[in-house]
Amino acid sequence: MAQGHIMPFLALALEIEQKKGYTITFINTPQNIKKLRSSLPPNSTIRLLEIPFCSSDHGLPPNTENTDTLPFHLMLRFLESSSSLKPSFRALISNLFAEKQGHPPLCIVADMFFAWSAEVAHEFGVFHAIFNATGGYGMAVYHTLWLNLPHEKTNADEFLLPDFPEESRIHVKELPEHLRIAKSTDSWTVFQQKLFHEWLNADGFLFNTVEELDHVGLLYFRRKIRRPVWPIGPIVLSMGSQARAGKEVGITWEFCNKWLDTKPSNSVLYISFGSQSTLSASQMMQLAMALEASGKFFVWVVRPPLEFDVNFDFEVEKWLPKGFKQRMTEQKQGLLVQNWAPQWEILSHKSVSAFLSHCGWNSVLEALTNGVPIMAWPMGAEQDFNAKMLEEEMGVCVGVARGNGCEVRHEDIVKKIELVMSGTEKGEDMRRKACDVREVSKKAMKDEEGFKGSSVKAMDEFLNSALLIREKTRL
Numbered sequence: 001m002a003q004g005h006i007m008p009f010l011a012l013a014l015e016i017e018q019k020k021g022y023t024i025t026f027i028n029t030p031q032n033i034k035k036l037r038s039s040l041p042p043n044s045t046i047r048l049l050e051i052p053f054c055s056s057d058h059g060l061p062p063n064t065e066n067t068d069t070l071p072f073h074l075m076l077r078f079l080e081s082s083s084s085l086k087p088s089f090r091a092l093i094s095n096l097f098a099e100k101q102g103h104p105p106l107c108i109v110a111d112m113f114f115a116w117s118a119e120v121a122h123e124f125g126v127f128h129a130i131f132n133a134t135g136g137y138g139m140a141v142y143h144t145l146w147l148n149l150p151h152e153k154t155n156a157d158e159f160l161l162p163d164f165p166e167e168s169r170i171h172v173k174e175l176p177e178h179l180r181i182a183k184s185t186d187s188w189t190v191f192q193q194k195l196f197h198e199w200l201n202a203d204g205f206l207f208n209t210v211e212e213l214d215h216v217g218l219l220y221f222r223r224k225i226r227r228p229v230w231p232i233g234p235i236v237l238s239m240g241s242q243a244r245a246g247k248e249v250g251i252t253w254e255f256c257n258k259w260l261d262t263k264p265s266n267s268v269l270y271i272s273f274g275s276q277s278t279l280s281a282s283q284m285m286q287l288a289m290a291l292e293a294s295g296k297f298f299v300w301v302v303r304p305p306l307e308f309d310v311n312f313d314f315e316v317e318k319w320l321p322k323g324f325k326q327r328m329t330e331q332k333q334g335l336l337v338q339n340w341a342p343q344w345e346i347l348s349h350k351s352v353s354a355f356l357s358h359c360g361w362n363s364v365l366e367a368l369t370n371g372v373p374i375m376a377w378p379m380g381a382e383q384d385f386n387a388k389m390l391e392e393e394m395g396v397c398v399g400v401a402r403g404n405g406c407e408v409r410h411e412d413i414v415k416k417i418e419l420v421m422s423g424t425e426k427g428e429d430m431r432r433k434a435c436d437v438r439e440v441s442k443k444a445m446k447d448e449e450g451f452k453g454s455s456v457k458a459m460d461e462f463l464n465s466a467l468l469i470r471e472k473t474r475l
Helices: 001-019 030-037 074-101 116-122 137-147 186-203 217-226 241-245 254-259 281-294 322-332 342-349 361-368 383-394 408-420 425-444 454-472
Strands: 024-029 047-050 109-112 125-134 202-206 229-233 266-273 297-302 334-338 354-355 374-375 397-399
Touching: 001 024, 001 030, 001 109, 001 254, 001 361, 001 454, 024 030, 024 074, 030 047, 047 125, 047 229, 074 116, 109 116, 109 454, 116 125, 116 186, 116 454, 125 454, 137 186, 137 217, 202 217, 202 342, 202 454, 217 322, 229 454, 254 334, 254 374, 266 281, 266 342, 281 322, 281 408, 322 334, 342 354, 342 361, 342 425, 354 361, 354 408, 361 374, 361 383, 361 425, 374 383, 374 408, 397 408, 397 425, 408 425, 425 454
Parallel strands: 024 047, 109 125, 125 202, 202 229, 266 297, 266 354, 297 334, 354 374, 374 397
Antiparallel strands: none
């Protein structure tokens, strides 16, 4: 129940419906389903079903059904509470059976945090797959870190991963804070390890990535979980961003497009930290100073700083240098957007040169499928490891900072902007490699007479596996 998970699930549902012709039932809690209703194309047959959830029963704020409304200290409680959906889910599947007069659904595809749904699927003889909306490599590192806590067993700043020999050393600074301080008995560790063990009940795994780009991470999971692993990406939504987000955007695409059209090709820096992450007030100030000092054009999606409620209706000028917004507007240097922007459309515009991102996987895919290099400012979860792969293995990324607790100097940010956007050899090489990744991704999703890309083949293998199980069940 998070925007960063719901969006790729909707993209996957549309992909299977439109290209494979299957009937899709999309299940989530009432408020999330309400947000999604306007997201479906008019001709879609996807059925949206609500499953009840009362956040107050779990010590959470009333009407909490999505992580984007929660502070971090309540996140674990929210994740733990999702198992309460199990009885209602079982009843819902039973009702689907009754509707279809005993003919079961082909398969149940569940989010990584709903691994408990495998038990329900198997009660009804239905194939069960977990769709992991992340990349293989980033999640592989995250997976083995939680299972083994290798940093707890050493005083060194760098350490090896015991069951991931293909990976080089990990630095303790690359760990998200709650993982860095984790002990084997704390609540986060107990939850994550239980979750990852529950994954083993699934019949297979879908990853929103490309075999040719993410082979090492996928190899880890094939070896570790001994289940089929199908890379079916990149699965991204290229329809209107308001629909994709399920939120009210801070600016219309028409206005944004008109502004971008006035800028030269490869001249604009796009800045966004996703649907949950944000900077501290001091980091916002330093970033604004860097943008002004760089002289580069930019579109910046600004959210309330870390110290304030993420849903706080704030005045952007309060957290930026005095007169900054007015100067940027008058000089036509920058476009400040509060809370949300049409990200896919912005990244696909010819004027956009680079993306300063938290490296959430949805944002990574949207950048790379448009050939846009990335400036990494990861905030948590597996984002640091996504950035590590993008920089060290793919060469399409350069690191800027880590987390919302680090100190940053605007002079250092300016240097990174110059490196990527001012025609340096490094910057141009990043751009070429990002375009190469775009072409590899296109080829993976290509489905023409006489040729099927790797992701198309993986999708076919997944569906064929589900069909085989259903045929065996009928026998």
